[in-house]
Amino acid sequence: MVDVPLGSTGAVASHPIDDVELYHPHSWITKYVFSQDAKVIAIQYSLVAFSVGLIALVLSWLMRLQLGFPGVFSFIDANAYYQFITMHGMMMVVYVLTALFLGGFGNYLIPLMVGARDMVFPYVNMLSFWVYLLAVLVLVSSFFAPGGPSGAGWTLYPPQAILSGTPGGQDWGIVLMLVSLMIFIIGFTMGGLNYVVTVLQARARGMTLMRMPLTVWGIFTASFMALLAFPALFVGSVMLLFDRVFGTSFFVPSIVEMGQPLERSGGSPLLFQHLFWFFGHPEVYIVALPAFGIVSDLISTHARRNIFGYRMMVWALLAIGALSFVVWAHHMYVSGMNPYFGFFFATTTLIIAVPTAIKVYNWILTLWRGDIHLTVPMLFALAFIVTFVNGGLTGLFLGNVVVDVPLSDTMFVVAHFHMVMGVAPILVIFGAIYHWYPKITGRMMNDILGKLHFWVTFLGAYAIFFPMHYLGLMGIPRRYHDIGDMAFVPASAHTLNAFITVAALIVGAVQLTFVFNLFWSLRYGKPAGGNPWRATTLEWQTPETPPPHGNWGKELPVVYRWAYDYSVPGADQDFLPQNQPGFTSTAPGGLHG
Amino acid sequence: MAEHALTQPGEASSETSGLRSIASDFASDRQAFRHVSWGKAMMWVFLLSDTFVFSCFLIAYMTARMSTTVPWPNSSEVFALTIGGTSFPLLLIAIMTFVLISSSGTMAMAVNFGYRRDRRKTAALMLMTALLGATFVGMQAFEWTKLIHEGVRPWANPWGAAQFGSSFFMITGFHGTHVSFGVLFLLIIARKVWRGDFDRERRGFFTSRRGSYESVEIMGLYWHFVDLVWVFIFAFFYLW
Numbered sequence: 001m002v003d004v005p006l007g008s009t010g011a012v013a014s015h016p017i018d019d020v021e022l023y024h025p026h027s028w029i030t031k032y033v034f035s036q037d038a039k040v041i042a043i044q045y046s047l048v049a050f051s052v053g054l055i056a057l058v059l060s061w062l063m064r065l066q067l068g069f070p071g072v073f074s075f076i077d078a079n080a081y082y083q084f085i086t087m088h089g090m091m092m093v094v095y096v097l098t099a100l101f102l103g104g105f106g107n108y109l110i111p112l113m114v115g116a117r118d119m120v121f122p123y124v125n126m127l128s129f130w131v132y133l134l135a136v137l138v139l140v141s142s143f144f145a146p147g148g149p150s151g152a153g154w155t156l157y158p159p160q161a162i163l164s165g166t167p168g169g170q171d172w173g174i175v176l177m178l179v180s181l182m183i184f185i186i187g188f189t190m191g192g193l194n195y196v197v198t199v200l201q202a203r204a205r206g207m208t209l210m211r212m213p214l215t216v217w218g219i220f221t222a223s224f225m226a227l228l229a230f231p232a233l234f235v236g237s238v239m240l241l242f243d244r245v246f247g248t249s250f251f252v253p254s255i256v257e258m259g260q261p262l263e264r265s266g267g268s269p270l271l272f273q274h275l276f277w278f279f280g281h282p283e284v285y286i287v288a289l290p291a292f293g294i295v296s297d298l299i300s301t302h303a304r305r306n307i308f309g310y311r312m313m314v315w316a317l318l319a320i321g322a323l324s325f326v327v328w329a330h331h332m333y334v335s336g337m338n339p340y341f342g343f344f345f346a347t348t349t350l351i352i353a354v355p356t357a358i359k360v361y362n363w364i365l366t367l368w369r370g371d372i373h374l375t376v377p378m379l380f381a382l383a384f385i386v387t388f389v390n391g392g393l394t395g396l397f398l399g400n401v402v403v404d405v406p407l408s409d410t411m412f413v414v415a416h417f418h419m420v421m422g423v424a425p426i427l428v429i430f431g432a433i434y435h436w437y438p439k440i441t442g443r444m445m446n447d448i449l450g451k452l453h454f455w456v457t458f459l460g461a462y463a464i465f466f467p468m469h470y471l472g473l474m475g476i477p478r479r480y481h482d483i484g485d486m487a488f489v490p491a492s493a494h495t496l497n498a499f500i501t502v503a504a505l506i507v508g509a510v511q512l513t514f515v516f517n518l519f520w521s522l523r524y525g526k527p528a529g530g531n532p533w534r535a536t537t538l539e540w541q542t543p544e545t546p547p548p549h550g551n552w553g554k555e556l557p558v559v560y561r562w563a564y565d566y567s568v569p570g571a572d573q574d575f576l577p578q579n580q581p582g583f584t585s586t587a588p589g590g591l592h593g
Numbered sequence: 594m595a596e597h598a599l600t601q602p603g604e605a606s607s608e609t610s611g612l613r614s615i616a617s618d619f620a621s622d623r624q625a626f627r628h629v630s631w632g633k634a635m636m637w638v639f640l641l642s643d644t645f646v647f648s649c650f651l652i653a654y655m656t657a658r659m660s661t662t663v664p665w666p667n668s669s670e671v672f673a674l675t676i677g678g679t680s681f682p683l684l685l686i687a688i689m690t691f692v693l694i695s696s697s698g699t700m701a702m703a704v705n706f707g708y709r710r711d712r713r714k715t716a717a718l719m720l721m722t723a724l725l726g727a728t729f730v731g732m733q734a735f736e737w738t739k740l741i742h743e744g745v746r747p748w749a750n751p752w753g754a755a756q757f758g759s760s761f762f763m764i765t766g767f768h769g770t771h772v773s774f775g776v777l778f779l780l781i782i783a784r785k786v787w788r789g790d791f792d793r794e795r796r797g798f799f800t801s802r803r804g805s806y807e808s809v810e811i812m813g814l815y816w817h818f819v820d821l822v823w824v825f826i827f828a829f830f831y832l833w
Contacts, residue, residue, distance in 0.1 A: 023801050120631040123800040189642060197634045200625040208622050227638065231645035235653060238763065247748035248759035250657055266661035266754055271653060278649075559622070 020117050022550050036122035037549050041129050042107035048133055049099040056091040057508050059084040068501025070482045078481040079167040082151030085479060089154025093283065094184060095136055097425055101290040103132060105432060106195045106219045112539035113216045115204025115557045117550045119194040131187030139180035147171025153479060158251035158272050162244040164258060174244055178237045185230045195223040206559035213537045213563040217314055218293020221321045222286045229282035236275035273335055277328035284421050285324040289317055291428040292359055295381045298431055299363055301535045302378035303370030304574055306564035309362045316355035323352045333401050334408045342401040349399040360389060376450035380431025383458045384424050391420025412472025415465045423461045438532045442545050443525030449517045453510060460507035467496050534575050537563050541577050636811045640818045647822050650767060651829055654760040666752035668831050686831050689732045696725035697820045700813045707809035712786055715809060719783035726776040733769050768826055771819045782812050
């Protein structure tokens with residue numbers, strides 16, 4: 001009976017649309033290098049992002065070496081330390097996490113999961129990757145520029161970011177950083193338009209919005225947010241670049257630089273902070289929402305259980321996305337802005353806890369009485385929930401003005417945001433790669449190496465970031481090259497710092513097993529077949545694995561149900577793929593059919 | 594096998610209206626916006642994003658203007674033209690605005706003739722739009738030259754707050770860049786129309802997609818947007 005997907009529930013079938021015409025590559029170069037296939041672009045994006053990630057990882061090692069063993073490594077002087085901080089932060093947030101989730105997973109999963117042949121504008125999509133690569137090259141080139149990269153901290157606050165005394169402030173560093181950001185934003189816009197329009201306008205027959213897997217919802221919402229948030233960073237970068245290059249004073253007030261009063265006045269440093277964080281806070285959720293979506297699918301698949309409260313999950317995603325645009329000034333409680341702002345932004349910030357809590361409860365209720373398989377992707381997904389809750393709880397502290405003020409610029413803040421937007425999304429990225437690797441390559445990743453990677457990473461991340469909370473509560477400031485012998489810093493703090501450094505070195509090193517696993521399994525991994533996890537979503541139902549150009553062979557798939565028909569009573573298997581007609585779905589009434 | 598299960602196209606759409614029909618569009622499969630092509634959807638989303646860019650520019654400019662400690666130059670004096678000994682405030686800007694808004698008119702007519710597949714008139718009107726756009730950019734260049742001669746620089750000007758020159762060059766420059774790119778693309782598409790690419794559905798050089806007169810409309814969306822943005826810049830920068 002139940003392939004009633006549309007009519008009887010009041011949904012309208014779309015008018016007939018012809019199958020798309022694909023661009024057909026003719027040579028090796030157009031097939032694998034200047035490829036217009038979203039799947040190839042996804043892998044290109046991911047490989048570049050991973051390379052940047054490895055650089056940023058090494059930078060974090062260098063910082064930790066200095067903090068754990070101050071004075072031992074003479075090449076890490078104060079300038080170098082600030083440059084490492086800046087590049088580590090900017091690389092990880094923008095060039096790794098954003099690029100991986102949207103450019104990598106977005107490109108690979110959106111067309112496959114919504115049943116499309118490719119992105120809607122493959123050519124623009126290809127340009128997006130090459131522009132991204134250019135942005136990365138410009139950013140990395142600042143390591144070799146005179147004066148080195150910018151050392152302004154990843155938030156690039158003016159006026160110090162563009163004055164002498166800050167590494168790269170009067171050299172090439174800050175210029176290359178800003179230019180690279182602007183190029184990145186242009187490249188991302190090309191990709192983001194593709195992701196959004198593909199989800200909105202290029203789905204398979206029967207694929208209503210409310211039947212899309214949550215992964216697609218997460219990436220879609222995040223892409224849309226990014227299209228609205230990056231403009232603020234773009235404008236901020238343009239203005240800061242003008243201040244640095246043309247001598248304008250958008251952000252420079254009357255100021256003394258190295259004992260000399262500057263001929264500039266009237267600028268507002270606060271304005272940059274507003275622009276930056278109007279981008280910066282949505283950016284947190286641009287990274288988090290795809291992670292939320294992916295984790296929902298991993299949990300549902302590996303616990304053989306339909307996702308609890310699908311509609312609530314979708315609305316929570318959208319609510320978080322919308323709310324994240326009105327909370328930005330909670331990063332600025334100590335900036336000197338009007339105190340009444342703090343009241344407003346603390347309120348909106350705490351309201352975000354509501355939809356976020358809905359999501360966490362729904363994940364846990366999905367696990368409740370599930371048939372939990374502790375596969376490597378599932379381990380990472382579970383670790384994400386724990387870590388995200390941890391990071392979220394300290395967010396409640398920092399969201400309140402009175403608690404935030406003493407904790408501002410301490411290690412507590414570092415611990416908080418690394419937990420919530422560093423470790424948590426990275427865990428999801430790993431889980432997602434272990435999960436989708438079989439589809440991308442046709443082979444499973446090695447399980448034992450995967451579990452080793454998981455346990456060391458998971459426990460190690462806590463060894464690194466849990467103690468940092470204590471350091472922060474003690475008042476140890478962040479962004480200090482060397483805390484030195486202050487009366488309020490007990491000797492144990494130094495021991496703790498050394499411990500954190502050792503943990504960081506181990507966790508960083510164990511990532512090599514992951515890289516090794518990626519390449520080793522390509523050749524020696526167990527053949528996976530088309531659907532090793534017995535998952536319902538469309539990408540696992542492709543006629544060939546790995547899916548060829550055009551994804552679906554002759555016939556596009558037709559969707560009959562939502563993405564979460566696991567353990568359906570009476571069904572032959574314990575799951576029903578989205579494109580299987582005929583059997584009663586467990587979906588709640590209404591549009592899911 | 595599946596087709597019978599899906600509803601007959603258009604079944605429910607004729608009876609619904611207003612919010613209900615929006616809801617049913619969003620509940621449909623394949624497309625959230627019915628009868629909206631990919632290209633048009635992309636342009637709308639892009640323009641939304643670009644709106645945020647210009648909003649940020651304008652809000653940043655307003656903040657700078659309000660937080661600066663020195664007085665802001667009087668725009669009706671700064672942007673005045675002296676002709677025959679009489680000073681006309683905002684004369685040039687008025688002409689520029691008129692030219693740009695006229696170009697929106699010719700663009701709209703081009704879209705209309707495009708859908709009637711009138712190749713010649715479409716191409717001619719697009720060329721006229723491009724010409725008006727180029728005139729606008731030319732007058733802007735004239736205005737920039739005049740102000741630079743009078744001593745306005747991005748970092749200083751003779752009449753007051755330094756942020757005046759900075760914001761002026763940044764915002765009008767950014768808008769002028771948009772117009773210039775618009776002119777460029779108008780010319781490219783006008784050439785395609787003239788050559789009959791859209792009648793013969795000739796494939797694009799880069800994208801290898803079939804050409805269609807819809808490109809004219811998508812171009813028009815962008816052009817009207819650039820025009821609309823100018824109205825806001827005019828209001829907030831020149832009239833305030």
